[in-house]
Amino acid sequence: MSNKGNKAIGVAVIGCGTIGALRAFCSSENSGVGYLGVCDLIESKARAVADKCKADEWSTDYKKIIDNPEVDAVFISTGEADHFDSAVYAAQKGKAILIEKPLVLKLDEGAELLRIAKDNNVKIFTGFTQxxxxxxxxxxxxxxxxxxxxxxxxxxxxxxxxxxxxxxxxxxxxxxxxxxxxxxxxxxxxxxxxxxxxxxxxxxxxxxxxxxxxxxxxxxxxxxxxxxxxxxxxxxxxxxxxxxxxxxxxxxxxxxxxxxxxxxxxxxxxxxxxxxxxxxxxxxxxxxxxxxxxxxxxxxDWALEKYWGPMKSETDAFIESVVTGIDHPALPTGEQGYRVLExxxxxxxxxxxxxxxxxxxxxxx
Ligand SMILES: NC(=O)c1ccc[n+]([C@@H]2O[C@H](COP(=O)([O-])OP(=O)(O)OC[C@H]3O[C@@H](n4cnc5c(N)ncnc54)[C@H](O)[C@@H]3O)[C@@H](O)[C@H]2O)c1
Missing domain, CATH: 3.30.360.10 (Dihydrodipicolinate Reductase; domain 2)
Structure with a gap:
């Protein structure tokens, strides 16, 4: 789906379960996205999402996908207990992050993640969707x-x-x-x-x-x-x-x-x-x-082979924020995700x- 050049960004989706599959599909439909990489620990899930979304790359190793220089923005769509490691890795690599709710499960991990993001000048948003x-x-x-x-x-x-x-x-x-x-x-x-x-x-x-x-x-x-x-x-x-x-x-x-x-x-x-x-x-x-x-x-909801609704809008808002460098006014920040967790x-x-x-x-x- 290479259309990088027209100010398009590269997106990675970590976790290809129910939600990651939707993030990947909505990203693949966004004209601001020129590159898509997807990852799941379970190979069959990564492959299936890559096929449906015509992704450029898939892997069972999140580091491989996040390391790709084409990637500017990362969705952390793993289960709630597995957000921390890949989010920290993405922050250390300087990639913008949208992390699914709840930010993480422990407050000290949340604080550490936000600190690492700040040190690396990385924007983190929380996917509350509603x-x-x-x-x-x-x-x-x-x-x-x-x-x-x-x-x-x-x-x-x-x-x-x-x-x-x-x-x-x-x-x-x-x-x-x-x-x-x-x-x-x-x-x-x-x-x-x-x-x-x-x-x-x-x-x-x-x-x-x-x-x-x-x-x-x-x-x-x-x-x-x-x-x-x-x-x-x-x-x-x-x-x-x-x-x-x-x-x-x-x-x-x-x-x-x-x-x-x-x-x-x-x-x-x-x-x-x-x-x-x-x-x-x-x-x-x-x-x-x-x-x-x-x-x-x-x-x-799915209709006519397209996905409609709040997660589509939220995915687009995150991509728009990364493309333009201007935070979307409805997108919750990582710090807001931390306060909700608290x-x-x-x-x-x-x-x-x-x-x-x-x-x-x-x-x-
Ligand atoms: N915003 C919403 O409307 C909404 C709705 C439901 C769930 N969620 C959130 O989305 C997240 C994912 O939920 P789900 O329903 O898709 O769960 P899921 O179990 O369907 O998918 C999680 C996937 O992450 C993969 N995974 C786990 N660790 C990984 C790792 N280190 N690297 C790569 N892949 C890894 C698992 O193999 C699994 O396929 C959760 O945080 C959940 O709370 C959000």
């Missing part, structure tokens, strides 16, 4: 236009099915609903309540279904407090059964200010497919159902210890 869902993006615009005046209290919930949770835990048994799923809501809330400093969190969890995974909670609810006395309530559940028709995710969000309120229903109950022909769930295609709320796949870790700590936890957790940055 900022690019049109309704969440335009909500930010309404807030900037002053329709609420300020956000003084807020509510956000996010549920995924047990099948999605099982697939996450089977690759990353030390993750939790907060770190892996609530992370999207925490990012949106910090974005919407920009300028406020989180000072403490109180949370409660229950663990039954996923106890076998290092006592992973099934559900967690938290109150996050800010320095000006405002707060938000955030909740996550991994409890909906695998047959729940929002086959990946369901979200709801409400923001209240002195001037008004803004309410977003992202439950997808407005777009229903019912069929005698079994419908495969988007993230866990082995799960078949007869009623599905379409549009509940977080990255987006809050989700504090939420889990509060639920474990049964007490309010002060923020920041560590003085790492």
């Amino acid at each position: 900022r690019f869902r049109r309704r969440f993006l335009t909500a930010k615009e309404q807030l900037l236009s002053g329709f609420l005046q300020s956000v003084d209290s807020a509510f956000g919930k996010i549920y995924v099915t047990q099948a999605v949770a099982e697939s996450v835990l089977s690759r990353s048994p030390f993750t939790t609903p907060s770190i892996n799923t609530l992370t999207y809501q925490v990012d949106l809330m910090l974005w919407y309540m920009e300028g406020k400093k989180p000072v403490s969190v109180y949370a409660k969890s229950v663990s039954n279904i996923f106890k076998k995974y290092n006592n992973a909670p099934d559900a967690t609810w938290a109150i996050l407090n800010f320095d000006d006395g405002t707060f938000c309530t955030l909740g996550v559940s991994w409890q909906p059964p695998k047959q729940y028709p929002a086959y990946v995710c369901t979200m709801e969000l409400e923001l209240f200010g002195p001037n008004g309120m803004l309410s977003i229903d992202d439950s997808h109950r407005d777009y229903i497919l019912a069929s005698a022909k079994p419908i495969p769930a988007a993230y866990t295609p082995d799960v078949l159902m007869n009623v599905a709320f379409l549009g509940s796949a977080m990255p987006g 809050i989700t870790l504090a939420i889990d700590k509060s639920a474990r210890e049964g007490k309010e936890i002060k923020l920041p957790l560590a003085d790492n940055l």
